Amino acid sequence: MHQAPEIKLQLYDRLTSGNSYKVRLLLSFLDIPYETIDVPLENGRNKVDDAYLALNPRGQIPTLVHGDVVLWGSTAILAYLASQFDAAKTWLPPQPVAIGRIMQWLEFAQNEVTSGLFRARAIRRFGYLGDLEQASRDGIKGLRCLTAHSGSATGWERRIRPSPTLLASPMQPWRPKADST
Numbered sequence: 001m002h003q004a005p006e007i008k009l010q011l012y013d014r015l016t017s018g019n020s021y022k023v024r025l026l027l028s029f030l031d032i033p034y035e036t037i038d039v040p041l042e043n044g045r046n047k048v049d050d051a052y053l054a055l056n057p058r059g060q061i062p063t064l065v066h067g068d069v070v071l072w073g074s075t076a077i078l079a080y081l082a083s084q085f086d087a088a089k090t091w092l093p094p095q096p097v098a099i100g101r102i103m104q105w106l107e108f109a110q111n112e113v114t115s116g117l118f119r120a121r122a123i124r125r126f127g128y129l130g131d132l133e134q135a136s137r138d139g140i141k142g143l144r145c146l147t148a149h150s151g152s153a154t155g156w157e158r159r160i161r162p163s164p165t166l167l168a169s170p171m172q173p174w175r176p177k178a179d180s181t
């Protein structure tokens, strides 16, 4: 059982944001109470002011505020939440191989998935600038890599770890959404 944090977490996000969804998933798995602050979208970009840019110089979402700790970037936020609130160390196990494997797929999510599935959806649904055909091709390439290799990742998880780890969350946003743009 996880202990609720003494200081309530704030998550700047938006319901349609896949990177925020990763964080909401882990918060929910860890049963951590939090409040959300909606960052509106305007012409395909976040509508942010100087106060928000002081929290997150990239102007992106998600951003997590936990007392004095301010973090942006879904990968960093996932690692923080798992390290800070998962006493059982299930989600981010301390073993070197586990950390390496998890970081490997989190990196994949920030590269192939971002330049492919994420970008294709963002262009089609939110009017991001970019080459939709190239993003779709990159998305398919990423999916092929995921299909070919995630079997070994989950197989590895099953052998070494009986419980899910952070490997479970970074791919989730794009699976249902890849078809629903």
Ligand SMILES: N[C@@H](CCC(=O)N[C@@H](CS)C(=O)NCC(=O)O)C(=O)O
Residues within 6 Å of the ligand: 017, 018, 019, 020, 044, 045, 046, 059, 060, 061, 062, 072, 073, 074, 075, 110
């Ligand atoms: N690498 C960042 C990417 C964050 C990102 O691209 N966020 C999108 C929403 S999913 C966003 O803020 N888009 C609007 C904008 O950039 O103005 C992460 O993993 O958090």
